[in-house]
Amino acid sequence: MDSTPVNWEALDALIIDFAKSENLIEDSNLSSSSSPPSSPSSSSSLSLSSSSYHSRLIIRQIRRSLETGDVDSAIDLLRTHAPFILDDHRLLFRLQKQKFIELLRRGTVEGRDSAIDCLRTALAPCALDAYPEAYEEFKHVLLAFIYDKDDQTSPVACEWSERRRFDIAGLMSTVLRAHLHAYDPLFSMTLRYLISIHKGFCFRQGISSPISDLTERLLLEERDPPATPQESLYEAPPFDEVDIQALAHAVELTRQGAIDSLRFSKGDLFQAFQNELCRMKLDVSMLDELVHEYCIYRGIVDSGLASPHGGQTLSKPMRVDQLVHSYCSSRDCSVEVDCIASKASDGDSSITNAQMDGSPEKSIDMTSAQGTDVELRFSCEPTSNNEDCSTSGSHQPENLRVQQRSRTIAYAAGERSKRKRWRGRHYDVGSTPSISSDECSKQGLSTTTLISSSYMSQEQQGLEGHFIQDINNREDKYEIVVGLKALASKGMATEVVEEVNSLDPTFFMQNPTLLFQLKQVEFLKLVSSGDYSSALRVACSHLGPLAATDPALLKPLKETLLALLQPNEDALEKGLPLQALATSLQVAIGRRLGVEEPQLMKIIRAALHTHNEWFRLQMCKDRFESPLQIDSLKQASPPIFTPNATSKSNADRSSNGSSQVTISSSTRMSEDGSSPTQVSSRDVACDENAILKVMEFLALPRADAIHLLAQYNGNAETVIQQIFA
Structure with missing residues (x-):
C-alpha cells in the first residue's frame, strides 16, 4: 500500500476546496488571486458556495435542536428556512409526536397540560392524513400518559427512548440536505466512499487494515435514516437495473433500498449516490484535525508556530493546540535576513488578518522562521549551475552549513506570505458544538502534527548524526522540509542538492534515485537554456556514475539524453513532474529529520490501493470514480523517465476503459x-x-x-x- 502512487496536487485541490467550503481557513490573498468580483462566473460560484455553507449551518442547528429535545426551536427554524418540510404531513406528524413526548418528559403539570394541548391542536389532525399507519401510531403514543419514561418494559419504551431524538434529527438532515442541495464538500464525500470500500474490502478478504485505528474512529458505523419517497413516486417507471445494482453495491444498500433512494431523487443516480454518502457519519472534529495536519505539512496553511527563546527543545511531542499556544506566547522573535548582493535589508513583513465572526484580530509575522537565539544572516548570492554538487559535503565548514540551512528556512519564510491562516470550525448560526479536543483525547485520538513528530529518540539522534543535533528547533525542521519542497517544485535542483548536502552528507547515498532525478532536472534546465556543455558535464559527473551503480537507471539515462535532440522543445515543462518529485523529496527528507508524513496521506494511499483491488475483483470500472475525482487522485505523474513508466501508463489507460x-x-x-x-x-x-x-x-x-x-x-x-x- 505504501507504494501506491497518489496525485498529491489533486488532493491539495480537494483539501483547499473542503477548507474553504467549511470556512476553516482565512485567505488574505483570496480577493487578489481570485477572479474580479465583477466576473459573473466568480460571483455565482462564491454565492453558491456561501449559500451551501449557510444551509449546512442551518441543518446542523436543526439537528442539534432535535437531538436535545427542543422541537419548538427546530420547527421555528424550519418555518423560517424550509417551510416545505412542514407542508409534508408525514414529517410534520413525526415532529409533533416527538414534541408530545418531550412535553411529557418534563414531568410537570404545565408540561402535561401542554402535551394535551399538542394532542388536540397538532398531533391528532396530522394523524388523519399523514400516512396509513399514522393513526395507529397516534393511538399507541397515547400510552405514554400512563407508562413512566423509566419503565423499560412498557409498550411505549421505544417512544420514550432518547434514541428517537437522533433518528428524527438524522431524518430531517437527510431530507433537508437533498432539498436544499446542501451536500457536504466533495472531499468529505470522497473520503467516506474510499474508507467504506477499504473497510468492506478488508473484511471480505479477511485481511487486517494498516489504518484501522484511524478509519474506525473517523467513519462511524451508524447512518442517518433514509428519506422515504413520496407516495406519488411509487408509480414511477422501473429504473435501469444497472443503476440499481451500481448504487446498491457502492453504498451497501439492499436492492429495495437502492430503488427507494432512486425514487426519492427522481431517478438521478448521482444525486441518490450523494444522498446515501452524506447519510454516513464522520467524526467532524477528527476530520478537521487530520486536514489541519495535512495543510501544515503541505504548506497550504501557516503553521502558527515559533520557537521559544533560548533554543529550547521539547522533550516530547506536542498536539496542535499546544503548539499553537506555544506560538502565541512567543511570537515576538524573528529572523533578519541580510542580502549582501542587494545591500538591502528585508524588514519584517506582517499580515493582519481581518476580524471574522467575532474572532480576535491577530497579527502574525509571516517571516518569523527563527532559529535558536542566534541572529541568522546569510548572503543570497546567485548559485551557478556549474558549481560542484558533490554528495560528500563533509568538507563544508560549520558556519557555511548554518548559512545554507538558514537560507532554506528564509526561503520557506518568504513563502509563508502565500499561505492561508487556519480559522477552525465556527458555527455562525446558533451554537452547534462539535466534539471537543478533550473528548477526542478520551476517544484515543492521537493525531500529532508534523512538527511534533520531529523529536526523535536519543538512539535515533545518535544514528542520524550530528547534523540533526544542529537543528534543535521545531520550526526550523518544519520550514526546512517545506522550503525544500518549494525549491524542488520550482525546478531549483542545484539549490536543493546543496541544501540537502549541508543538512546530511549521507542522505543521497541512501537515496540515489532522488539524486538522479534532481540531476535530471538540472540537466534538462541546462538543455532548455542552450547550455549543452554544462548539461553534458552534469551527465558525466552525476547521471552516468549513478546509472553505473544502479542498472535500473540506465534506461532513464538514455531517455534523458534524448533531450539533446530536441533543443527547441521545453523539455523541463513537458517531461518533468516536478510536483511529484517535490513530494517524494519532502517525504524522504522529512523522515530523515524525524518529520513524519501526515496521517491523512496514509489513509488516502491505503484507501486508493484497496479501491484498485476491489474493482479489479469486480472486473468493472467504478461508475462514481470520476464524479468524486478519485480518478484524478490516481493520475499521479510517474517518476522522471523511470523504467517501465511508459508501459505502465499504457496499461493504466487500457484498464480504465469501461x-x-x-x-x-x-x-x-x-x-x-x-x-x-x-x-x-x-x-x-x-x-x-x-x-x-x-x-x-x-x-x-x-x-x-x-x-x-x-x-x-x-x-x-x-x-x-x-x-x-
Whole structure:
C-alpha cells in the first residue's frame, strides 16, 4: 500500500476546496488571486458556495435542536428556512409526536397540560392524513400518559427512548440536505466512499487494515435514516437495473433500498449516490484535525508556530493546540535576513488578518522562521549551475552549513506570505458544538502534527548524526522540509542538492534515485537554456556514475539524453513532474529529520490501493470514480523517465476503459490490472444484463456471478437452473 502512487496536487485541490467550503481557513490573498468580483462566473460560484455553507449551518442547528429535545426551536427554524418540510404531513406528524413526548418528559403539570394541548391542536389532525399507519401510531403514543419514561418494559419504551431524538434529527438532515442541495464538500464525500470500500474490502478478504485505528474512529458505523419517497413516486417507471445494482453495491444498500433512494431523487443516480454518502457519519472534529495536519505539512496553511527563546527543545511531542499556544506566547522573535548582493535589508513583513465572526484580530509575522537565539544572516548570492554538487559535503565548514540551512528556512519564510491562516470550525448560526479536543483525547485520538513528530529518540539522534543535533528547533525542521519542497517544485535542483548536502552528507547515498532525478532536472534546465556543455558535464559527473551503480537507471539515462535532440522543445515543462518529485523529496527528507508524513496521506494511499483491488475483483470500472475525482487522485505523474513508466501508463489507460461486455476467464487477472492481450478458448464474453440477472436472482457478488457465467458460456438462465436444480 505504501507504494501506491497518489496525485498529491489533486488532493491539495480537494483539501483547499473542503477548507474553504467549511470556512476553516482565512485567505488574505483570496480577493487578489481570485477572479474580479465583477466576473459573473466568480460571483455565482462564491454565492453558491456561501449559500451551501449557510444551509449546512442551518441543518446542523436543526439537528442539534432535535437531538436535545427542543422541537419548538427546530420547527421555528424550519418555518423560517424550509417551510416545505412542514407542508409534508408525514414529517410534520413525526415532529409533533416527538414534541408530545418531550412535553411529557418534563414531568410537570404545565408540561402535561401542554402535551394535551399538542394532542388536540397538532398531533391528532396530522394523524388523519399523514400516512396509513399514522393513526395507529397516534393511538399507541397515547400510552405514554400512563407508562413512566423509566419503565423499560412498557409498550411505549421505544417512544420514550432518547434514541428517537437522533433518528428524527438524522431524518430531517437527510431530507433537508437533498432539498436544499446542501451536500457536504466533495472531499468529505470522497473520503467516506474510499474508507467504506477499504473497510468492506478488508473484511471480505479477511485481511487486517494498516489504518484501522484511524478509519474506525473517523467513519462511524451508524447512518442517518433514509428519506422515504413520496407516495406519488411509487408509480414511477422501473429504473435501469444497472443503476440499481451500481448504487446498491457502492453504498451497501439492499436492492429495495437502492430503488427507494432512486425514487426519492427522481431517478438521478448521482444525486441518490450523494444522498446515501452524506447519510454516513464522520467524526467532524477528527476530520478537521487530520486536514489541519495535512495543510501544515503541505504548506497550504501557516503553521502558527515559533520557537521559544533560548533554543529550547521539547522533550516530547506536542498536539496542535499546544503548539499553537506555544506560538502565541512567543511570537515576538524573528529572523533578519541580510542580502549582501542587494545591500538591502528585508524588514519584517506582517499580515493582519481581518476580524471574522467575532474572532480576535491577530497579527502574525509571516517571516518569523527563527532559529535558536542566534541572529541568522546569510548572503543570497546567485548559485551557478556549474558549481560542484558533490554528495560528500563533509568538507563544508560549520558556519557555511548554518548559512545554507538558514537560507532554506528564509526561503520557506518568504513563502509563508502565500499561505492561508487556519480559522477552525465556527458555527455562525446558533451554537452547534462539535466534539471537543478533550473528548477526542478520551476517544484515543492521537493525531500529532508534523512538527511534533520531529523529536526523535536519543538512539535515533545518535544514528542520524550530528547534523540533526544542529537543528534543535521545531520550526526550523518544519520550514526546512517545506522550503525544500518549494525549491524542488520550482525546478531549483542545484539549490536543493546543496541544501540537502549541508543538512546530511549521507542522505543521497541512501537515496540515489532522488539524486538522479534532481540531476535530471538540472540537466534538462541546462538543455532548455542552450547550455549543452554544462548539461553534458552534469551527465558525466552525476547521471552516468549513478546509472553505473544502479542498472535500473540506465534506461532513464538514455531517455534523458534524448533531450539533446530536441533543443527547441521545453523539455523541463513537458517531461518533468516536478510536483511529484517535490513530494517524494519532502517525504524522504522529512523522515530523515524525524518529520513524519501526515496521517491523512496514509489513509488516502491505503484507501486508493484497496479501491484498485476491489474493482479489479469486480472486473468493472467504478461508475462514481470520476464524479468524486478519485480518478484524478490516481493520475499521479510517474517518476522522471523511470523504467517501465511508459508501459505502465499504457496499461493504466487500457484498464480504465469501461464496457457493457465483460471478458471473463477462469484464470486470474494479471497483477497490473490491465486487460488480457490474448483471449483463450475458456474466456467468455459476459453480457452485462446476464451478470446483473445472476447477481439479482442468486444474491451473489459481481465477481462470483461472472465466474459462474464463465462456466456456462455466459447463459444466465442455465446458471440459475443449475443452482436451483
